[in-house]
Amino acid sequence: MELFLQRLADGLSQGSVYALMALGLVIIYRGTGHLNFAQGEMALFCTYVVYQCGEWGIPIGLALPIGMVVGFALGAVTEVALIRPVAKKSPFAVFIVTLGLFQFLNWLDGAIWRDQPLPNSGVGSVQQQFPSLFPSKDTDFITIFGADIKLQSVGVFVLVLALTGALFLLFNKTKLGLAMNAVASNAESAKLVGIRTNMVLMVSWGIATAIGALGGVVFAGINHNVNLTLMFTVFIYGSAAATLGGFDSPGGAVLGGLIIGVIENMAAGYADEWVGQQLKVGVAFVVIVVVLLVKPSGLFGTAKVERV
Amino acid sequence: MSLLRAQGLTAGYGPVTVLNAIDLEVNEGEIVVILGANGAGKTTTMRAVSGTIPRSGVVEFDGHDISRTSPDAIVRHGLAQVPQGRGTFPELSVEDNLRAGAITRRDGAGAVAADLQRWFEQFPRLAERRSQRAGSLSGGEQQMLAIARALMSRPKLLLCDEPSLGLAPLITKELFEVIERLNAQEGLSVLLVEQNANLAMHMASRVYLLETGRIVASGSAAELSADDTIRKAYLGF
Amino acid sequence: MTMPFTLRSGGAASWALRLVAGAVLVYVMFWIPTQASNGVIDTCITALTLMAAAMALNLLLGYTGQISIGHSAFFGIGAYTTGILVSRYGWSPFQTLAVAFVVAFVVGALVSLPALRIKGVYLALVTLSLGLVFPQLIKAPKMEWLTGGARGLDKTGFKFTKKNPTYEIFGWNPWGNLRGENVKPFLYWIAMIIVIIVYLACRGVVKSRAGRSLIAIRDNETAAAVMGVNLAVTKGLAFGLSAALCSLPGCLSAIRTGNVTPDSTNLTVLGAITFLIVMVVGGAGSLWGPIIGSALYVFVTDRTGDWSDKEAIPAVLRPFFGWSHTPPGSGIFAVVLIALMFVAPFGIVGMWHRVVRRFVKVVPRPAGTGTIDTPATAPAEA
Ligand SMILES: Nc1ncnc2c1ncn2[C@@H]1O[C@H](COP(=O)(O)OP(=O)(O)O)[C@@H](O)[C@H]1O
Ligand SMILES: [Mg+2]
Numbered sequence: 001m002e003l004f005l006q007r008l009a010d011g012l013s014q015g016s017v018y019a020l021m022a023l024g025l026v027i028i029y030r031g032t033g034h035l036n037f038a039q040g041e042m043a044l045f046c047t048y049v050v051y052q053c054g055e056w057g058i059p060i061g062l063a064l065p066i067g068m069v070v071g072f073a074l075g076a077v078t079e080v081a082l083i084r085p086v087a088k089k090s091p092f093a094v095f096i097v098t099l100g101l102f103q104f105l106n107w108l109d110g111a112i113w114r115d116q117p118l119p120n121s122g123v124g125s126v127q128q129q130f131p132s133l134f135p136s137k138d139t140d141f142i143t144i145f146g147a148d149i150k151l152q153s154v155g156v157f158v159l160v161l162a163l164t165g166a167l168f169l170l171f172n173k174t175k176l177g178l179a180m181n182a183v184a185s186n187a188e189s190a191k192l193v194g195i196r197t198n199m200v201l202m203v204s205w206g207i208a209t210a211i212g213a214l215g216g217v218v219f220a221g222i223n224h225n226v227n228l229t230l231m232f233t234v235f236i237y238g239s240a241a242a243t244l245g246g247f248d249s250p251g252g253a254v255l256g257g258l259i260i261g262v263i264e265n266m267a268a269g270y271a272d273e274w275v276g277q278q279l280k281v282g283v284a285f286v287v288i289v290v291v292l293l294v295k296p297s298g299l300f301g302t303a304k305v306e307r308v
Numbered sequence: 309m310s311l312l313r314a315q316g317l318t319a320g321y322g323p324v325t326v327l328n329a330i331d332l333e334v335n336e337g338e339i340v341v342i343l344g345a346n347g348a349g350k351t352t353t354m355r356a357v358s359g360t361i362p363r364s365g366v367v368e369f370d371g372h373d374i375s376r377t378s379p380d381a382i383v384r385h386g387l388a389q390v391p392q393g394r395g396t397f398p399e400l401s402v403e404d405n406l407r408a409g410a411i412t413r414r415d416g417a418g419a420v421a422a423d424l425q426r427w428f429e430q431f432p433r434l435a436e437r438r439s440q441r442a443g444s445l446s447g448g449e450q451q452m453l454a455i456a457r458a459l460m461s462r463p464k465l466l467l468c469d470e471p472s473l474g475l476a477p478l479i480t481k482e483l484f485e486v487i488e489r490l491n492a493q494e495g496l497s498v499l500l501v502e503q504n505a506n507l508a509m510h511m512a513s514r515v516y517l518l519e520t521g522r523i524v525a526s527g528s529a530a531e532l533s534a535d536d537t538i539r540k541a542y543l544g545f
Numbered sequence: 546m547t548m549p550f551t552l553r554s555g556g557a558a559s560w561a562l563r564l565v566a567g568a569v570l571v572y573v574m575f576w577i578p579t580q581a582s583n584g585v586i587d588t589c590i591t592a593l594t595l596m597a598a599a600m601a602l603n604l605l606l607g608y609t610g611q612i613s614i615g616h617s618a619f620f621g622i623g624a625y626t627t628g629i630l631v632s633r634y635g636w637s638p639f640q641t642l643a644v645a646f647v648v649a650f651v652v653g654a655l656v657s658l659p660a661l662r663i664k665g666v667y668l669a670l671v672t673l674s675l676g677l678v679f680p681q682l683i684k685a686p687k688m689e690w691l692t693g694g695a696r697g698l699d700k701t702g703f704k705f706t707k708k709n710p711t712y713e714i715f716g717w718n719p720w721g722n723l724r725g726e727n728v729k730p731f732l733y734w735i736a737m738i739i740v741i742i743v744y745l746a747c748r749g750v751v752k753s754r755a756g757r758s759l760i761a762i763r764d765n766e767t768a769a770a771v772m773g774v775n776l777a778v779t780k781g782l783a784f785g786l787s788a789a790l791c792s793l794p795g796c797l798s799a800i801r802t803g804n805v806t807p808d809s810t811n812l813t814v815l816g817a818i819t820f821l822i823v824m825v826v827g828g829a830g831s832l833w834g835p836i837i838g839s840a841l842y843v844f845v846t847d848r849t850g851d852w853s854d855k856e857a858i859p860a861v862l863r864p865f866f867g868w869s870h871t872p873p874g875s876g877i878f879a880v881v882l883i884a885l886m887f888v889a890p891f892g893i894v895g896m897w898h899r900v901v902r903r904f905v906k907v908v909p910r911p912a913g914t915g916t917i918d919t920p921a922t923a924p925a926e927a
Contacts, residue, residue: 035666037614037673086886093886095612095666096825100886103818104879110871175411182408185397191360192391194383194412194461232814236674243670278685285674292663292671302399 005147007269008262013153013222015261016160020215021238022245022253023167024208029247030184031204032087034094038101039212040235042078045105046071046213047220047230048113051130060131064217068210075209076202083205084198110228132221133159156218163211164254171250180204184248233281237264240284243291246301256299260287311336311465311497312357312387316365319356326352328521329365334465339491339498341508341529344518350501351392353518354469357499358382358389370464384412388463392470392501394454398443402434405442405453409460420460427456430486448479455486465497466490472504480504484511509533551906574737578721578730586729590801592843593736594794597743598811599824599835601790604747606821607830608756609783610763611660615672617817618679619788622649623795624812625683628701628805629691638703638800642739645792653788657781676814683807697806701799703728732801739793746790748832750783759783763830791820819875822882828892837893846874 021039028036036042046067053063078101086093134140134155141148171177182190183200190197219234220226241260245252264283267275275282291298312334320326326349334340344350356363359379367375374382388409397405406427410420428435431452437445442453451471458466468487472480488511490496502508509515509529517525517538525538532538577589602616626645630636656675660668683692692698705728721730750756758779761769770776795812799805810816819842827838850872889896 035670037669082883086890089886089890091665093890095669097883097886099614099818099821100879100882103815103822103875104883106815107871107873107876107879111873111876178404178408179411181400181404182397182411185399186395188360189391189395189397190408191379192358192383192389192395193409193457194380195408196380232677236677239670240674243667274687276686278681279678281674281681282678285671285678288671288674289659289663292667293659296663296667 001145002147003269005145006149007265009147009149009153009157011262011265012258013150013156013261014265015241015258016156017215017219017222017234017257018237018241018261019160019254019257020163020211020218021234022241022257023163023250024212024215025238025242026245026247026250026253027180027204027208027211029242030250031180031201032083034083034087034091034098035239035247036205036208037095037098037235038078038105039208039238040216040231041102041105041109042071042074042209043212043216043234044226044228044231045074045109046209047216047226048109050213050217051113051127051220051226054127054131057126060133060217063131064133064214067213067217071210071213072206075205075207075212078209079202079205080198084201106228129224130220130226132224133218134221136221136224152222156222159218160254163214164251167250176200176203233284236281236284236288237261240287240291242298243288244298246298248302249298249300252298252300260284263287309336310334310368311338311370312499313368314357314365315367317353317356317363317367318365319352319361319363321352321361326521327356327363330518330521330523332357332516332523334497334499335513336464336497337491337495338513339487339500339511340514340516341512342499342501342516342518343503343505343508346503347520348518349521350518351469352521354389354391354467354499354501358387358467360389380412383461383463386462386464387467388458388461388465389467390451390454390458390469390471392473394447394450396442396445396450396453396457398441400442401439402442402445402453403438405457406434406460409457412461423460423462427459431456448475448483451475451479451483452486455483459490459496463496465499467499469501470503471500472502472507480507484508487511578733583727583729586733588843588847590729590733590736590797591847592840593733593740594797594801594811595819595823595839595843596836597736597740597794597797598791598816598820599827599839600740600743600747600832601787601793602820603824603829603835604750604790605783605787606824607834608751608759608763609780611780611784612665612669613672613787614669614814614817614821615656615674615676615679616788616791616820617676617812617814619649619653619791620795620798620816620820621679621683621807621812622652622788623792623797624799624805625692625698625795626792627796627799628698631701631799632698633691638701638796642793642796645796646789649792650785650789654781654785656788657784660784661777661780673814673817676817680807680813683812692807693805695807697804698799699804701805702803703731703800732797735800736794736797739797743790743793744832744836746786750786751832755779755782822878826878826882826885826892828894828896831892831894834892834894841893842874842878845877846872849873849877 021043024039024043025036028034028039049070050060050063050067053066054060058066082097082101083094086097132152134152136150136152140151142151142154143149171181179190179195179200180203182193182195183197187197190200215234215238216231220230223230237260238257241256242253243256244259245254245256260283264280267283268277268280310333312332314330314332316329317332318325318327318329330353332353342350342353352361355361357367359374359377359382363375365375366373369382369385369387372385374385377385397408400408403424406424407420410423413420428438433449434453434456437449442450445453455466455468455471471483475483484507487498487500491498491511500508500512509532512529515526515529515532516523517532525532525535578586581589598616598620601619602613605611605613623645626648627638627641630641630644631638656672659671663671682688684695686694688694721727750759758769758774761772761774762776762779766776798809798811810819823838823842824835825838826841827836828834885892889899
């Protein structure tokens with residue numbers, strides 16, 4: 001029972017990261033119908049920025065907002081300068097541009113920060129490890145029903161719940177949210193009621209990337225380090241979460257992320273022989289394939305999600 | 309006074325030109341009707357006016373040159389369009405559809421809420437379904453929603469593209485009564501596209517006849533109905 | 546517009562041009578292993594490896610419009626089939642090619658089953674996760690007895706000993722010295738043969754009836770079905786063949802380096818993305834696109850490989866590169882890729898066709914006298 005609770009807690013905190021990644025994907029997908037393959041790498045760039053801030057002695061509480069602002073700018077500029085011009089040509093061109101961005105950012109991170117894990121990083125790291133948002137020493141845990149739950153797990157989970165709440169308010173109670181919903185539902189009509197759709201798309205990409213940045217920082221904090229391959233699997237888990245929840249449902253994305261985090265940890269824990277740490281990513285693969293085959297719109301998505 | 313004036317308006321899709329330099333005018337307080345067969349270019353005219361397709365020529369609205377203005381900015385000038393096929397936001401609730409219609413307004417939440425109340429009174433069937441998804445409404449209800457949504461922006465001119473399409477005659481009649489009432493009571497100017505000449509002629513201040521992208525006749529409803537050749541060829545009564 | 550030149554497809558001038566181009570190609574093909582330095586030969590082998598993989602991928606994306614970001618897995622199947630059979634069971638490397646081909650074909654055909662219902666970017670997602678799963682599968686504890694886990698396998702190539710004979714033709718020896726002193730030319734020829742096999746296979750498919758049904762699928766599935774193309778079988782075969790062909794350069798990589806590890810770039814997602822990128826840069830849907838894209842990619846990465854050393858960077862570029870020891874090749878290529886989507890979404894070959902059409906009028910053969918032309922420039926829709 002204790003073990004189960006611990007795995008549940010670990011699953012929920014990892015799932016929270018996937019939920020953040022999925023939220024970013026869904027916010028962009030709703031607006032434009034594009035799947036942003038560079039989402040993970042955009043988040044990674046921001047995570048490196050936060051790491052660099054730490055190197056300069058800026059505390060994580062300040063570095064995180066800086067990273068998210070950088071993320072917002074990165075997303076907004078990407079939409080305006082790279083996505084919008086080619087979106088007119090073909091969806092395939094958008095797909096290729098996101099892949100190109102994936103490779104470019106991964107290269108850029110390496111070019112600036114080197115491919116070395118903390119703490120002995122190439123730029124002569126002053127930080128012992130990637131800063132965590134929450135107490136993360138071995139002694140920082142609370143005991144629930146006999147299970148030792150890391151404070152970090154609790155913190156991450158609460159953070160994601162709070163963010164989900166904030167997004168819920170954004171989507172349902174603000175003009176910007178209304179405009180985003182309208183564009184997602186019918187972009188042509190959105191223009192006809194006077195919504196600046198270009199602005200909405202730009203802001204959507206900005207918000208999505210800022211959320212991704214948060215996800216990257218949280219994940220790097222859990223892992224105590226940042227490296228060039230950090231976001232590969234997180235991106236796939238995030239995509240699996242978005243697929244499971246439905247590509248146009250933010251709530252579904254969060255729930256999907258949590259479910260996948262729990263499944264992953266349970267599978268790795270209870271089927272250690274077969275799944276283990278190595279094959280955890282197989283969970284994402286199976287979820288993606290099964291959901292797309294059985295119910296392509298996911299748990300909460302609308303049938304509008306086409307498969308072309 | 310002229311509210312909308314288009315001169316030499318030319319528009320099309322990609323390499324294809326559909327509208328050939330048409331002139332068009334709507335004065336304040338008028339209901340102007342554009343008649344024409346399927347494919348004559350009525351919808352294209354509406355789109356060219358509201359700026360949703362590339363166009364050339366002069367378009368003036370309420371004293372502003374809007375020939376280079378983006379569609380969302382045109383709405384801010386006070387021109388609202390109900391597109392052909394209604395164009396509601398199917399995933400959004402009826403109320404959110406209406407709120408989206410008011411998104412350009414800067415006169416505060418109170419005024420918007422008051423208007424919301426007003427259109428719900430005007431269209432009681434929408435009031436009953438205010439939290440339902442727009443996509444689940446019937447055709448007539450969606451058309452009412454689309455019109456109410458356009459009116460939420462407090463436009464000076466309402467563009468309405470074939471509101472009667474696919475509606476039962478009784479519902480169409482009801483809809484046209486609403487439009488006439490708004491025109492009479494609020495002085496709302498309307499540019500209305502119809503295929504059903506019979507219906508539209510009654511309420512029209514003036515009529516344009518469109519054929520393959522050109523205006524072939526214009527004048528008051530009475531003038532056009534008096535002309536036998538036009539009546540036989542285009543009006544069908 | 547007046548055309549300065551007119552070229553009749555199948556006419557004498559066209560044949561003469563082809564002959565000259567072919568002769569130059571063959572000359573270069575032989576010049577490299579006999580005259581070039583070992584370093585250049587090695588770079589060429591890298592380019593040939595990438596070419597074969599990109600061509601195999603092109604068969605799928607360029608001609609059926611199915612997107613795969615997981616072809617690194619098929620490359621890896623090739624590498625591990627060779628690796629396992631050679632190092633564990635003592636097979637000769639050549640024999641393993643056929644086995645790898647069959648294994649990858651079967652796996653590819655299996656993957657194509659979900660691909661019948663999953664399309665576009667969703668298929669890209671599925672294949673991407675396949676590409677991520679593959680190295681993990683190799684590293685899984687249950688597989689270690691076979692794959693060697695994270696450490697990988699070694700002794701997977703040819704055994705060159707002092708006793709190996711050296712084959713000469715009239716005193717001329719194009720494949721180097723197999724006594725372990727100069728084996729690069731020999732590896733070069735293996736790579737070249739694999740590229741030729743893949744090229745001929747792609748060409749054969751594309752110019753055949755089957756190829757036309759592939760293109761029909763890419764352009765319009767419903768219409769293809771109406772025309773009597775069996776979607777399931779055609780797509781399955783295309784996926785299987787593409788996977789099988791992609792495994793061959795994988796085998797080559799094992800033979801060439803003599804070891805296989807799950808983390809080498811071509812076996813990871815970054816490799817799969819590279820295959821895709823060079824293909825698109827060269828021109829998706831054209832036979833020569835992947836060849837040109839790969840050559841360019843290897844040229845750029847090779848030329849800039851030593852830019853980690855600040856002194857090697859041209860002075861004007863110094864402010865942009867050399868902050869760390871990461872070579873700029875992949876970054877430069879990513880920028881090229883993105884820029885191409887703005888100006889020439891059909892890649893370099895597409896751009897070339899456009900330029901040529903400006904100056905040369907190509908008159909097609911009269912209908913019914915030959916095979917259809919390569920649909921050179923249309924990209925696959927996502
Ligand atoms: N989106 C479009 N793309 C290309 N051609 C179009 C498009 N919409 C309409 N057309 C063409 O423009 C012409 C006029 O269409 P339209 O304005 O919709 O006519 P109406 O509304 O009078 O029935 C028709 O020939 C139609 O085929
Ligand atoms: Mg119409």
